[in-house]
Amino acid sequence: MPVIAEIINSIIELGSQIVGGLLVLYSIDSNLGIMRGNGILNEVVVYIKSFPLMTKPTTMNVSSTESSYSSGSVKVETKNIPKTIQEEIEHLKEDVAHLRQEVNGKFTELNKIVDHNYNDDQDRYVELQKYINETKYKVEKISIGGIKVQFVSIQPKITKKVLDSVFG
Numbered sequence: 001m002p003v004i005a006e007i008i009n010s011i012i013e014l015g016s017q018i019v020g021g022l023l024v025l026y027s028i029d030s031n032l033g034i035m036r037g038n039g040i041l042n043e044v045v046v047y048i049k050s051f052p053l054m055t056k057p058t059t060m061n062v063s064s065t066e067s068s069y070s071s072g073s074v075k076v077e078t079k080n081i082p083k084t085i086q087e088e089i090e091h092l093k094e095d096v097a098h099l100r101q102e103v104n105g106k107f108t109e110l111n112k113i114v115d116h117n118y119n120d121d122q123d124r125y126v127e128l129q130k131y132i133n134e135t136k137y138k139v140e141k142i143s144i145g146g147i148k149v150q151f152v153s154i155q156p157k158i159t160k161k162v163l164d165s166v167f168g
Contacts, residue, residue: 031142 029040082088 025040033039080087082091
């Protein structure tokens with residue numbers, strides 16, 4: 001009778017270990033499915049295909065291109081040399097007016113650049129916030145959803161302990 005109980009205990013232990021292992025694999029598969037969008041079977045296939053004996057020869061074409069861009073603006077003005085103080089004052093007034101116009105143009109241009117960069121940053125911020133929320137949802141789903149499977153995978157181990165204590 002003790003030999004039969006030991007055989008039954010070994011069979012139950014083996015079954016419990018197999019069921020527990022399968023539940024752990026199922027939990028890993030569901031976690032991979034949530035985070036990467038593909039399951040463990042796909043990961044195994046990719047792993048097997050990555051072996052050097054299984055890879056197909058690939059041909060690579062390499063080329064390079066070099067280019068450079070530069071931009072800028074140059075303004076050239078020619079004026080008569082002032083002969084009197086009154087002409088010098090008029091010349092200076094024109095220079096000041098010209099400089100004000102140029103500064104205002106640059107200021108407007110810089111404002112446009114800042115506004116454009118601000119809008120780009122806002123778009124990136126919205127995208128990052130969306131990505132963070134999706135990742136948070138996935139982590140919560142893995143953390144909370146996996147508890148059920150992990151609890152079920154512990155049950156065979158508890159059953160084994162109970163059977164060990166009964167049939168001892």
